Amino acid sequence: MLHEVGHIIDHAYNALDSLTPEHRNTINQVPIPRGAVTHGRGEHYAIAYQTLLTGGASPAVRAALLSGNAFSGVDLVHP
Numbered sequence: 001m002l003h004e005v006g007h008i009i010d011h012a013y014n015a016l017d018s019l020t021p022e023h024r025n026t027i028n029q030v031p032i033p034r035g036a037v038t039h040g041r042g043e044h045y046a047i048a049y050q051t052l053l054t055g056g057a058s059p060a061v062r063a064a065l066l067s068g069n070a071f072s073g074v075d076l077v078h079p
């Protein structure tokens with residue numbers, strides 16, 4: 001479910017394309033689980049988003065996601 005939200009966020013905010021090349025590269029290296037059904041080029045973003053919300057994202061992945069359009073103006077310290 002969070003995974004699907006990740007796809008929606010990516011699409012709605014053009015999130016992956018809003019990242020710097022370095023951050024986009026970080027996201028594109030998030031591994032896709034073997035046997036997973038993929039939904040196109042946004043798959044890495046959706047998986048990264050899922051791991052961010054479940055607390056499993058690496059610091060680099062977290063920083064990359066939070067730098068994008070989708071999290072612009074979001075206060076993550078005081079939710």
Ligand SMILES: [Zn+2]
Pocket residue numbers: 003007037038039043046
């Ligand atoms: Zn997917």
